[in-house]
């Protein structure tokens with residue numbers, strides 16, 4: 057149990073990738089914090105990968121972990137598009153174009169490995185502030201602080217709460233309850249603010265193909281993304297649900313096996329099919345692919361980041377990258393406010409509310425690419441799964457010519473990456489600045 061803090065202290069709920077990002081950013085800002093993670097360990101390995109785009113590499117460099125991270129990933133360098141019967145209908149250069157425009161291509165990592173390197177990259181004093189087996193069950197707020205209560209009865213006092221607890225965020229749920237308790241007639245997001253049109257079976261296996269492949273497989277109602285890393289490959293099998301749903305669905309092993317069986321004959325590469333790798337999976341999971349942006353990102357001293365406030369399909373690999381941007385925008389303002397509150401004073405509730413509102417406004421504005429990227433990710437999934445005749449024509453024929461790909465990467469994707477922001481209180485490192493060209497620094 058912690059005692060009531062007289063200095064500014066942040067309670068971060070969730071020790072996933074964005075909770076750990078918050079730990080780095082707050083540590084570098086000199087702001088006291090604690091991270092509460094419900095699982096017994098930080099490095100849960102369910103088999104997923106994370107594609108990290110160049111603007112995010114800049115932030116990870118600011119954390120001082122990029123040199124440890126890069127050798128563990130594979131820069132994507134080869135793109136093919138297949139139909140379900142193994143016919144290659146496009147060989148694209150999207151990864152080469154990202155490298156040309158931004159100095160580095162996207163890098164595929166094993167999710168659990170990123171978490172481990174992020175955690176190990178924190179100094180010992182910061183690691184001690186990351187607590188496991190701490191499942192948030194309740195939050196109480198007052199005019200000068202917050203109290204987070206966990207399932208084991210422990211309580212934590214702080215100045216604000218950052219909810220980085222994912223799609224089914226308990227912080228978001230409690231925030232909603234508090235807002236409606238204060239005014240039952242106000243409009244607020246529903247309990248389940250996202251909806252899913254697709255389900256996703258993801259997993260990893262020992263890789264036998266060269267690292268750096270990023271392939272897609274397209275068919276009616278089903279699609280696949282495949283990536284190869286230095287040691288393992290990852291697949292993402294997308295299947296359209298009978299109808300869109302906002303409900304949380306828990307799948308069984310039987311469901312997992314059934315979806316895998318439906319994709320058994322689908323190609324992953326020119327020589328590999330799903331059924332070749334299924335017997336040697338290193339981990340797999342089945343989930344609904346939620347999509348949406350929450351309308352209310354904060355209430356009083358509580359603010360949401362990452363999947364807790366926005367969720368996109370995984371086709372463009374942008375969700376984690378956007379969670380990082382949340383923390384960058386939020387912490388840049390938070391640090392200024394904490395420094396501006398001189399002596400033993402801390403920022404007032406009014407100042408904090410203003411910061412949270414500005415943070416959401418910036419993230420939802422054209423300064424950032426969040427809204428467009430949620431739409432683009434959903435569109436890419438629907439195009440690959442040939443959801444209607446227009447998407448089929450677009451994906452299978454109209455977007456295939458090289459010139460169209462160049463225009464798309466140059467005028468649609470590149471401007472989004474260029475909007476990536478960095479922590480304004482961590483000195484830039486000139487070598488990386490020079491290499492990752494084309495960003496607003």
Ligand SMILES: Cc1cc2nc3c(=O)[nH]c(=O)nc-3n(C[C@H](O)[C@H](O)[C@H](O)COP(=O)(O)OP(=O)(O)OC[C@H]3O[C@@H](n4cnc5c(N)ncnc54)[C@H](O)[C@@H]3O)c2cc1C
Pocket residue numbers: 069070071072073074075092093094095104105106107108190191192193220221222223225226227256258343361362363364370372373374375376377378379
């Ligand atoms: C299969 C798959 C592949 C993906 N690939 C990519 C990709 O290539 N690139 C990309 O950018 N994005 C990708 N994403 C999206 C990315 O994984 C998410 O955007 C990112 O993980 C969000 O991080 P988060 O920390 O907000 O939430 P989460 O990763 O969900 O982490 C939330 C954490 O909070 C903890 N928690 C939950 N409830 C509580 C509680 N009550 N108390 C305490 N702790 C709690 C959880 O245990 C968890 O550790 C992918 C997603 C999936 C599902």
